[in-house]
Amino acid sequence: MKHTKSAFIKSVWEENKLEALFNTPLIGVAFSSKQGYMLELNQQFADMLGYTRRELVGSSWTQFSAPEYKELTISYYNRLLNNEVSCFTFEKEYICKKGNRIWVELMAQAKRDTENNVEYFIILAKNINERRRALLNLEAQMKYSEALINKLKYQNDQLKEFAHLISHNLRAPVGSMIGLLELYDSGVVDNKQNIGVFSEQYRNLTYSLLDTINTIGGALDIKDRTEVKKENVRFSEVFNSVLISLLGKAKDLDFDLTTNFELEEITYSKNYMKSILQNMLSNSLKYRSPDRKLKVEVKTYSNEGQEIMVFSDNGLGINLEQNSRNLFGLHKTFHRNKDAKGVGLFLTRKHIEAMGGKIFADSNPNYGIKFTLIFNYHENH
Amino acid sequence: MKIIENLCIIDDDRICQFIIKTYAKAKALAKNTHIFADANTALEYLKNTSDNVLQLPDVIMLDINMPIMDGWSFLDEYQKLRPWINKKIPIFLITSSIQEEDKQKAKQYIDVAGFYIKPINEDLIMDIFHQLPN
Numbered sequence A: 001m002k003h004t005k006s007a008f009i010k011s012v013w014e015e016n017k018l019e020a021l022f023n024t025p026l027i028g029v030a031f032s033s034k035q036g037y038m039l040e041l042n043q044q045f046a047d048m049l050g051y052t053r054r055e056l057v058g059s060s061w062t063q064f065s066a067p068e069y070k071e072l073t074i075s076y077y078n079r080l081l082n083n084e085v086s087c088f089t090f091e092k093e094y095i096c097k098k099g100n101r102i103w104v105e106l107m108a109q110a111k112r113d114t115e116n117n118v119e120y121f122i123i124l125a126k127n128i129n130e131r132r133r134a135l136l137n138l139e140a141q142m143k144y145s146e147a148l149i150n151k152l153k154y155q156n157d158q159l160k161e162f163a164h165l166i167s168h169n170l171r172a173p174v175g176s177m178i179g180l181l182e183l184y185d186s187g188v189v190d191n192k193q194n195i196g197v198f199s200e201q202y203r204n205l206t207y208s209l210l211d212t213i214n215t216i217g218g219a220l221d222i223k224d225r226t227e228v229k230k231e232n233v234r235f236s237e238v239f240n241s242v243l244i245s246l247l248g249k250a251k252d253l254d255f256d257l258t259t260n261f262e263l264e265e266i267t268y269s270k271n272y273m274k275s276i277l278q279n280m281l282s283n284s285l286k287y288r289s290p291d292r293k294l295k296v297e298v299k300t301y302s303n304e305g306q307e308i309m310v311f312s313d314n315g316l317g318i319n320l321e322q323n324s325r326n327l328f329g330l331h332k333t334f335h336r337n338k339d340a341k342g343v344g345l346f347l348t349r350k351h352i353e354a355m356g357g358k359i360f361a362d363s364n365p366n367y368g369i370k371f372t373l374i375f376n377y378h379e380n381h
Numbered sequence B: 001m002k003i004i005e006n007l008c009i010i011d012d013d014r015i016c017q018f019i020i021k022t023y024a025k026a027k028a029l030a031k032n033t034h035i036f037a038d039a040n041t042a043l044e045y046l047k048n049t050s051d052n053v054l055q056l057p058d059v060i061m062l063d064i065n066m067p068i069m070d071g072w073s074f075l076d077e078y079q080k081l082r083p084w085i086n087k088k089i090p091i092f093l094i095t096s097s098i099q100e101e102d103k104q105k106a107k108q109y110i111d112v113a114g115f116y117i118k119p120i121n122e123d124l125i126m127d128i129f130h131q132l133p134n
Helices: A002-022 A043-049 A067-081 A129-185 A192-220 A235-247 A270-286 A320-326 A344-354 B014-026 B039-048 B071-084 B100-106 B122-131
Strands: A028-033 A038-041 A087-095 A101-112 A118-127 A231-234 A256-261 A265-268 A295-303 A306-313 A358-364 A368-374 B004-010 B030-036 B059-062 B091-095 B112-117
Touching (some): A043 A101, A067 A118, A129 A192, A129 B014, A231 A235, A231 A270, A235 A256, A235 A270, A265 A270, A270 A306, A270 A344, A344 A358, B004 B039, B014 B030, B014 B122, B030 B039, B059 B122, B100 B112
Parallel strands (some): B059 B091, B091 B112
Antiparallel strands (some): A087 A101, A101 A118, A306 A368
């Protein structure tokens, strides 16, 4: 007797426990047939979707599961059916009665009979919409921060370079002007000839200072890639227009030109590309070797997602061992050539960097110079 | 202050050359002034006169920001050359750079006896000459 009573109490207690578990608002509970029809579900499951329990019982899971997860869902259930896994959990979206979507975390398990056949599925569904939304917000924010950091880094580099330009390229001529004035005031410049030299130097300084200020102004006008208009740029088209603008309409070139635009076009600023090619080509023309006929070779290709141009010539070249640290700086001229103002490579680098690229040089004074331009360097690094 | 034999100026800026040269002449500071517009030529000169104490400079005034070879590269090359040079030559950097990092960098070279910022004036030149050993 005693035993029976306690068994009865125990079974009531068991029943109560199960009912309490089923009625919990903490998580959605559902039972589904092998074919995917809802056999029973708790209030929380129905509330989560905005249906009544009655509306959902007998319906297929496809009624409220977002269609793009259909195949994924089937593959999970097939694994349960085939006994490859005993349970699974994954996240997907449900569509509520009102049409809005919610993110849920699903856990499912197959209930098997004594012969190990699947009787039905037990499904637990937790609404993780808030968590998911917070995560998406966080991701978006991180992406935004990363872009912001990159932009700030770029601008910081610009400022550093600008400080260098002020220190060297602007301060130097002003320093010379003051030096000359103090020399004049000190009275040690006395004879007429010296005063003639003095005033000529003063004039040259003033003009070159203006030149430098204009160049720096031009460099500051180069906008970064997020602000510049990009379009499809065909290398052959831009290169030909640069050739014509540099050489006039002369049909016979006085140098050997080989072009191979394997990569035919890229998305870039047309103006920048024009300026880059113009500077590269005019450099080659300016620094040709008197000992050999000038050969210029331009090729483009893509390699592992990088868009590359190699621009080479057999001109005077540069001794890179001595110059590598400032080849692309302003007013760094490497030849005792009168036209050499050192602006070309400086502006070329500014254009390329502004668009997220990088330029490298490889040279030997005996063979010429080779520039490698990677237009989308920073997308890959 | 004694008159030195050889003053060596390495600066691509013709005006700075002119200013130093004019002061040196007016104040009779040096018997000979050697001017090099690029550091390579100066190095060549030092190599060729390395055992000739009479021709080697008594002081070098060196610019930093120069084309072809800058002042730092010159100092690097000079360090390699120094064991073969038969004289202790103080090198004074005279630069238009106001960047602190340049000043710090200069301290890493034991050959650098001083760091001066342009504009070059009479005080600057005289200060250098007062530091030279008698």
